[in-house]
Amino acid sequence: xxxxxxxxxxxxxxxxxxxxxxxxxxxxxxxxxxxxxxxxxxxxxxxxxxxxxxxxxxxxxxxxxxxxxxxxxxxxxxxxxxxxxxxxxxxxxxxxxxxxxxxxxxxx
Amino acid sequence: xxxxxxxxxxxxxxxxxxxxxxxxxxxxxxxxxxxxxxxxxxxxxxxxxxxxxxxxxxxxxxxxxxxxxxxxxxxxxxxxxxxxxxxxxxxxxxxxxxxxxxxxxxxxxxxxxxxxxxxxxxxxxxxxxxxxxxxxxxxxxxxxxxxxxxxxxxxxxxxxxxxxxxxxxxxxxxxxxxxxxxxxxxxxxxxxxxxxxxxxxxxxxxxxxxxxxxxxxxxxxxxxxxxxxxxxxxxxxxxxxxxxxxxxxxxxxxxxxxxxxxxxxxxxxxxxxxxxxxxxxxxxxxxxxxxxxxxxxxxxxxxxxxxxx
Numbered sequence: 001x002x003x004x005x006x007x008x009x010x011x012x013x014x015x016x017x018x019x020x021x022x023x024x025x026x027x028x029x030x031x032x033x034x035x036x037x038x039x040x041x042x043x044x045x046x047x048x049x050x051x052x053x054x055x056x057x058x059x060x061x062x063x064x065x066x067x068x069x070x071x072x073x074x075x076x077x078x079x080x081x082x083x084x085x086x087x088x089x090x091x092x093x094x095x096x097x098x099x100x101x102x103x104x105x106x107x108x
Numbered sequence: 109x110x111x112x113x114x115x116x117x118x119x120x121x122x123x124x125x126x127x128x129x130x131x132x133x134x135x136x137x138x139x140x141x142x143x144x145x146x147x148x149x150x151x152x153x154x155x156x157x158x159x160x161x162x163x164x165x166x167x168x169x170x171x172x173x174x175x176x177x178x179x180x181x182x183x184x185x186x187x188x189x190x191x192x193x194x195x196x197x198x199x200x201x202x203x204x205x206x207x208x209x210x211x212x213x214x215x216x217x218x219x220x221x222x223x224x225x226x227x228x229x230x231x232x233x234x235x236x237x238x239x240x241x242x243x244x245x246x247x248x249x250x251x252x253x254x255x256x257x258x259x260x261x262x263x264x265x266x267x268x269x270x271x272x273x274x275x276x277x278x279x280x281x282x283x284x285x286x287x288x289x290x291x292x293x294x295x296x297x298x299x300x301x302x303x304x305x306x307x308x309x310x311x312x313x314x315x316x317x318x319x320x321x322x323x324x325x326x327x328x329x330x331x332x333x334x335x336x337x338x339x340x341x342x343x344x345x346x347x348x349x350x351x352x353x354x355x356x357x358x359x360x361x362x363x364x365x366x367x368x369x370x371x372x373x374x375x376x377x378x379x380x381x382x383x384x385x386x387x388x389x390x391x392x393x394x395x396x397x398x399x400x401x402x403x404x405x406x407x408x409x410x411x412x413x414x415x416x417x
Binding site: 035036057058059060062064066071073074076077092094096097098099100102 | 171172173206207208234235237238239240278279280281282283321322323379380381382383
């Protein structure tokens with residue numbers, strides 16, 4: 001019984017120590033930009049959802065849709081950009097500083 | 109370029125001298141040759157034009173790889189101002205700023221104003237145009253020369269300079285791009301020019317493919333080279349990769365410059381082309397400027413890279 005309580009406490013403490021980054025990653029509407037990748041690279045959300053992008057790289061990145069719908073400023077480390085998607089569809093976006101970085105948001 | 113016995117180029121080589129600390133190498137005929145600074149300093153400057161390229165100043169960057177980018181830009185300018193032969197003009201091949209911010213452009217222009225040479229030509233890097241619309245903030249500062257198109261050409265001391273812009277209208281997954289309008293303008297600009305006139309083409313992103321996975325290249329550049337190949341001397345000056353990569357192909361010399369702010373890893377080393385942190389003692393040796401000197405007959409460019417220490 002004591003061992004089980006201790007194990008549970010240890011488990012809870014580990015989760016608590018995971019920190020803000022883990023909390024962000026656990027939020028389905030937050031995309032982290034790390035190592036020149038958008039994660040997740042493909043995200044599906046319901047219409048009316050606000051999506052947040054947070055840059056965790058030492059290099060700035062942008063979030064720019066290929067159809068002109070949204071454009072962030074250059075995001076320095078730890079800076080964020082948000083956009084509320086109201087219309088269903090598939091939206092491809094790139095980083096205009098590193099256009100090899102490509103990802104999509106699907107709005108249902 | 110396979111003829112290595114031209115006295116005029118050899119003379120030009122010896123007359124490139126730099127005040128202050130610096131490693132001096134010369135690219136001549138595709139071979140990097142170290143030049144003895146002491147013997148170079150004893151020669152008087154010849155009456156051949158000298159041009160200078162600086163690049164990737166990234167004003168606004170403040171991370172570990174260099175916490176004082178205004179300082180290293182000033183040191184680079186000091187190196188330019190200390191040249192015994194005054195350059196006819198300076199080319200900045202882009203990424204003037206780090207985040208396209210107005211205060212970054214302000215500070216960059218303040219520092220660039222300390223160049224002892226008045227004629228400064230600037231093309232944007234992708235960090236300079238993140239605000240869209242062809243780079244509103246960049247054009248407000250530097251757009252006059254091109255009537256806000258970003259690309260233009262001019263002549264100086266018998267050399268024809270072509271400023272190209274390849275950091276707009278990126279396609280997903282793509283390399284840099286010149287675009288149909290700019291290529292049409294280039295064709296018109298070069299039409300009827302004598303093949304013996306030296307050409308210098310300068311643009312931010314490499315105009316040849318150095319490393320496609322990191323976007324180090326320009327997708328439609330071959331169309332530009334189809335127009336340029338007939339000329340006897342073409343020098344292509346780029347930046348973007350924060351390190352020197354060069355090649356010679358027929359009459360065309362390709363050269364990327366060091367940054368004045370921070371180095372980047374060699375192609376493929378690491379997750380992407382981000383800032384490379386090196387020891388504080390090593391940093392000045394990885395930042396610097398490039399000089400371009402012309403021998404007269406035949407017209408041939410000699411490139412010299414020098415570092416801050």
